[in-house]
Amino acid sequence: MDIFSALSDPTRRHILEQLNRLGPQSIKQLNAGLPITRQALTKHLNRLIKAKLVMAEFSGKEKVHKLNPNALLTVERWIAPFAKQWDKRLQGLQIHMENKDE
Numbered sequence: 001m002d003i004f005s006a007l008s009d010p011t012r013r014h015i016l017e018q019l020n021r022l023g024p025q026s027i028k029q030l031n032a033g034l035p036i037t038r039q040a041l042t043k044h045l046n047r048l049i050k051a052k053l054v055m056a057e058f059s060g061k062e063k064v065h066k067l068n069p070n071a072l073l074t075v076e077r078w079i080a081p082f083a084k085q086w087d088k089r090l091q092g093l094q095i096h097m098e099n100k101d102e
Contacts, residue, residue: 003075006051011036012044016053016067024059024066 006012011034018033019025031041045065048054052071056063 003051003053003071006047006053007075009044009047011040012048015041015044015048019054019065019067024064026062026064030065 007016014034015030018030022029027038027041027045030045031038034041036044045054045056049056049065052068054065055068056065058064
């Protein structure tokens with residue numbers, strides 16, 4: 001599964017947001033913030049791991065999941081040109097609206 005396919009699901013995006021906000025989390029901790037079964041969460045985590053967006057490692061006896069910043073940089077690099085285009089367009093709109101009021 002590629003990165004963008006993994007990001008297409010709102011539950012997986014929520015998992016990424018939770019890991020970003022709270023740091024490394026166990027399945028139990030992640031599941032507390034989601035209205036899905038533990039089995040469904042595991043399925044989503046496996047897809048995120050396969051896409052290399054999330055890494056799993058052991059902390060003692062407990063498996064914890066954390067964001068993979070390198071994968072997120074790949075997404076950011078792909079999105080950056082689009083963001084620049086929108087910035088230019090929004091600046092143009094702002095200038096137009098400011099001049100319209102004068």
